[in-house]
Amino acid sequence: MTTIPRPPRLLRRVLAVAAAVLLIVTFTPASPASAHGSIVDPASRNYGCWARWGSDFQNPNMATLDPMCYQAWQWNTTAMWNWNGLYREGVAGNHQGAIPDGQLCSAGHTGDGRYNSMDAIGDWKAAPVSNSFSVKLWDQAMHGADYIRVYVTRQGFNPLTQALGWGNLELVNQIGNTPAAQWTPESAGGVSIRIPATASGRTGRHIVYTIWQASHSDQSYYFCSDVLFGGGTTTPTSAAPTTRAPVTTAAPTTRAPVTTAGPTTRAPVTTAGPTTRAPATTGGGSAGCTATYTVSSQWNGGFVGSVNVTAGSAAIRGWRVTWTYANGQAVTNSWSATITQSGSSVTATNAAYNGSLSAGGTTQFGFNATWTGSNSVPALTCTATA
Template sequence: MSTLIRRRSTPRRAAWLIAVGAVVALLLTTALANSVSAHGSVVDPASRNYGCWQRWGSDFQNPNMATLDPMCWQAWQADPNAMWNWNGLFREGVAGNHQAAIPDGQLCSAGHTSSGRYNALDTVGAWKTSPVTNSFRIKFYDQASHGADYIRVYVTKQGFNALTKPLAWSDLELAGQIGNTPASQWTPEAQGVSIQVPANAPGRTGRHIVYTIWQASHLDQSYYLCSDVDFGGDAPTTPPTTTPPPTTPPTTPPATGGCAATYRVTNSWTGGFQGEVEVTAGASAIKSWTVTWTYANGQQVSSSWNATVTSSGATVTARNVAYNGTLAAGAKTAFGFLGSSTGTNTAPTPTCTATV
């Protein structure tokens, strides 16, 4: 009889153990998910993986990404979780010794953290840039409202070439920082909080990397984030005053001044390339400039910085933006762009016109 009872109770006990185990597993999974699903990142200028998620998260299988945004394309192919988990690029237990924990060449992946999930962010190339001035602010978004022991913002030194050189600690200069700031002092967001950190990088022009270290306050958890920017110079701190337009048009058009433009390809890959045009004022100062060129091999411009670029068929027109139209005699400025090509990529000869 006792044996019969044990035989009848064994399935019940097994079922009970399985049910308890399932509940424990569910609770553990939920706890782990809650602990890692909400952290933070620099959202302006966007970190590399946040920017890729922002641009392509709803369309990440679009093959056009390969030519329109090749650095994001290679990152999505390497590990999509680097973008889906844009808020989890951190290391634990660093104890403030960042340079010892992260080798040169691995700064953007936090030293190949998370079993190499973010390794593609270290890839050297033409990452999409955000335009900034020499005095700028980074916006950090914290989904979990951890607050900060500190946030430090670094900028690469003038002369650093982000298109050819892996990022090293010696390439960086501190441009701004804040100390201990609890989340209660951050700006409330729909989900989480945000804070802006002022930074100043005098003398920077062109493409650079902004490197942000966020030391979260809830435990020894350090975030390491690369944002690609393009310094176009200092913009006015206050908007210019405006006057009502005249009731009648002017009787004479603005005088035309001289300028010259040179076109060059700075980087290329299968199906795409990056270009730069340098504009030089002539013997007199100018107030604005327009550069035009015509492609002979079907090239198309997909994005640009430091100029407003439009296309009509094979003809491309680039006009200055607010902060780089006025040039002294002989002064120079430059703008850049990304383009697509089908193989042959003959450089066109640009023409430049200006007003004085």
């Protein structure tokens, strides 16, 4: 009989460890799904930016076609891939205590500031809806809900010029505990539910704000959806969520890195309170105006700026704001104003829809720009047309 020699002691130990690892890999249960969910109709800011640009996020045309999404992708690319993770833990139902005014769309700068760009004031893509509408929540991980609350901004709120605060919202509907088993299965995975709502008396631009208290630990999700109310009572419908596989981690390794974005470790956007302001000057006479310059967010090589224009003691029909950069900054694109630049001199004139302001009325325009070395705040001159 042939005797098979025993392997050396070291080899026996290596084989034993390998067998144990194989056993663990083979029999360890699958980990819980890391995906979560979002409002997909009318699309939340984070979901909408991913749905429109996730397969083409390096397209430079985004800067002019969808500038608010552009600044969001520039601020933190990972937040866009993780569009379904905008939540906080341990709020215990005290939403207003956990999230300050001006930070509602980022869930109070959750995720170490990853989603701060959601708070940026400006011309986000708005979905047309009727006064009787519904919001569709896509729950990828099938958490279900302890409750879902739907709010709409009050008539008179202007998302183009105002930061969202709790006092701007009105609760229009809510539902209680609904297990995921009662929701509608989605072909793209997970389940969805629609919550009907009625926002009578609303016209024009508004924000629909949804709080989803998931039946999973103490996770509270917060979503801002930009809408345009046109009246009527027909409930809009939308296509099912995109069938692209949702990404729940940082950008895939097979994608080229975003070459224009700043590092993800940069300081959070301080959209609740402007980071810097320039002293405003006014045109002569009672039909004057003042302008205030703000750096909304900044990263290596680029920044998002905004300017608030306020009419004086009399109504105005138009305005023009000028400033001179001292450090070679260059405006690359703008919204809610026409901006021209010659050397260091910049001129911004009103758009067709925001030139007329009542006495004391205000509006805002924004822009993306580049900088190197320094990004000092310029002094502004505002001239009004009576």
